[in-house]
Amino acid sequence: MLPDGRIHKLKLWFGHSVSFREAPLTLTTLAALIPEDVPAHVEAADESVQSIPFHKEFDLVAISCLTGTSTRAYEIAKHFAAKGSVIVLGGIHVTLRPEEAKEHAHAIVSGCAEEQWPKLLRDFRDGKLKKHYHGHPVPLNNYPIPKTSLLKKGAYMNPHVLFATRGCKSKCDFCSVPAAGLKWDTRPVEEVVEQIKLMGGKRIVFNDVSLLEDREYALSLFRALIPLRITWGGLCTSTIAADDEMLDLMARSGCIFLLIGLESVNQKSLQGMHKGFNKPDEYRILAQKLHKKKIILMGCFIFGSDHDTLDVFRDTVEMVDELKIDVPRYAIYTPFPGTEAFRRLEAENRILHTRWEHYDTQHVVFQPKNMTPQQLDEGFRWAYKQSYSIRSVWHRTKAIPSRFPFSFMGNLAYRIYLKRLDNENQRIFL
Ligand code: B12
Ligand code: SF4
Structure with a gap:
């Protein structure tokens, strides 16, 4: 989930939210990095353009944090943790403030996620989740193609x-x-x-x-x-x-x-x-x-x-x-x-x-x-x-x-x- 980016939300008169920026790559990339041997039904929610599905139940909730959205990320984390979901936090704020982020999650991924996110998901599947995964930059060849179909249709000026x-x-x-x-x-x-x-x-x-x-x-x-x-x-x-x-x-x-x-x-x-x-x-x-x-x-x-x-x-x-x-x-x-x-x-x-x-x-x-x-x-x-x-x-x-x-x-x-x-x-x- 991507927490509130409210300053970028353009509410049209008939209530439909549109971001006047480009579509985010974070969620769709993380979805593309899910390994095939971890079967998952995935949903994505970008709060800039849609509501967080607070009424739903998830096994695992992954939330991306910039500094400005971290407070909201922690609120979302608290809600789903109370419902029994495992919370994973990642993103640039988590990289910059890992100890703080750990207080709001079962596991965090700092740094780059390309290797550590699949590893985390396998550990989760096997019941061996660790608290902190730190990823170093990996070569960018064969980079996975983001799963853009997960994003809300028509919600971004630049999709x-x-x-x-x-x-x-x-x-x-x-x-x-x-x-x-x-x-x-x-x-x-x-x-x-x-x-x-x-x-x-x-x-x-x-x-x-x-x-x-x-x-x-x-x-x-x-x-x-x-x-x-x-x-x-x-x-x-x-x-x-x-x-x-x-x-x-x-x-x-x-x-x-x-x-x-x-x-x-x-x-x-x-x-x-x-x-x-x-x-x-x-x-x-x-x-x-x-x-x-x-x-x-x-x-x-x-x-x-x-x-x-x-x-x-x-x-x-x-x-x-x-x-x-x-x-x-x-x-x-x-x-x-x-x-x-x-x-x-x-x-x-x-x-x-x-x-x-x-x-x-x-x-x-x-x-x-x-x-x-x-x-x-x-x-x-x-x-x-x-x-x-x-x-x-x-x-x-x-x-x-x-x-x-x-x-x-x-x-x-x-x-x-x-x-x-x-x-x-x-x-x-x-
Ligand atoms: C594209 C972009 C945007 C887009 C989309 C934002 C988004 N959340 O995706 C838009 C235009 C909306 C945007 C807006 C802003 N942005 Co901006 N943006 C970027 C940019 C250039 C690229 C991010 C990106 O897509 N990377 C590629 C994707 C695939 O990777 P990623 O998101 O970096 O995540 C990687 C890891 O962090 C990790 N990861 C991330 N989240 C999670 C979550 C989990 C659970 C896991 C496991 C892993 C994980 O996995 C990815 C792969 O390794 C970065 C610069 C940068 N290089 O990081 C700045 C950056 C993130 N933005 C920044 C800022 C300041 C802003 C604004 C405040 C600017 C403004 N004045 O309006 C706003 C705030 C938006 C908001 N929501 O409130 C700063 C953030 C600083 C900070 N400490 O928070 C950055 C770092 C730029 C900078 N020069 O400092 N931004
Ligand atoms: S360090 Fe690079 S990305 Fe950051 S503001 Fe300076 S020129 Fe831009």
Whole structure:
């Protein structure tokens, strides 16, 4: 089960929940990893788009936790444990906080699950379940094809999702990927292509955190995508602006949107976050080059790191407008457990609390240096409101006329999301 991702839930007027993000891979991958010698009837529930079937009985309930969803995961675990189910917890939060997770489960899987999850299931079958299974990264060839039929039909804006690479070579101080020890690796290109053909969709999403870490690999992947005549979106770093050959190939292979962690308009803030390879002076060129190739830029910014002052909100909104960043996303600097940011702020006694449900990048959970928590929260919401005003949306979504419908839909979804942010009563705990 995937616990509540409520901030991504888009309730339509006739009550049907839709996630405006891509379909998750976690549950469908875990289902595909169930060994044939462990006969199982499997159900999946993603609480972003459906209710958890609390009324049902299960022998084993497996729950995936991000930090922000861990509190909800523990509630779900408690419910099913009381009904006699065996509870297994896994996911990045379990990797970062295994001792905490153990208190809420009969067994946990930290790290990668590819070897340990099948082992756990066999132990369960044989009545020999252990408390802690820790998985090291395994080679990514022959990766199982996710069982997407388990997900709710029609519930995701982007149902055709896959990954080609794992991990990242950078070490940004706030990021859970290096903290969780997710080492960089790649899947064989031909297997990725095979999976795309199997999925059958013509618009796909790569959910890799950084597709371009290995230039040669990325080039060969994009070359192999060209004959498929698909469109695709994914994540990469701002360094793409300096690589015209790569950008050209990405566009020719069908890339229509890129989510890029621009993080800040302030070079000092970027250096503080260990993301100095981002150069705000070059964001204009980046946006222009992407627009020229008809690639929508989803630009992510983080507010509240130690070099940010109150000017950061206005400066960011102005840059977003000026550069016509098609779909801007704002986040509050969040010290996820296990990260360098957490260690540093904890040592400085600046962690306000560990109510994990607020560790979702949309709430202030630490004491900022140059502003109060309230000012950070207000600035964050002010920036969102400015950038998603009708005027700004209209101005930005015209950057690539032929992509207007796509870009406009993305902006519309964020406008709905903003209402939810604003309706929240208690945003800060001190
Ligand atoms: C795709 C993705 C999403 C998708 C889908 C999320 C999902 N739950 O699947 C969407 C777009 C919805 C999303 C949203 C968010 N995400 Co996100 N996302 C990712 C991403 C890029 C890939 C995850 C993935 O699909 N991996 C492939 C699948 C197959 O594996 P997996 O889920 O990693 O799980 C493996 C193991 O952990 C294990 N496992 C996982 N769960 C379980 C459960 C059991 C029982 C077992 C046995 C094993 C197991 O098995 C898998 C195979 O080894 C990761 C980065 C990363 N590489 O981890 C960030 C990441 C998970 N996201 C992150 C964040 C912060 C967010 C958001 C808060 C961002 C935002 N501001 O909106 C939201 C929160 C969503 C929510 N529900 O509240 C952080 C989480 C940090 C943390 N400590 O919690 C990550 C690590 C990114 C980062 N750079 O730090 N995200
Ligand atoms: S924020 Fe992006 S670039 Fe930085 S370590 Fe995480 S995945 Fe890598």
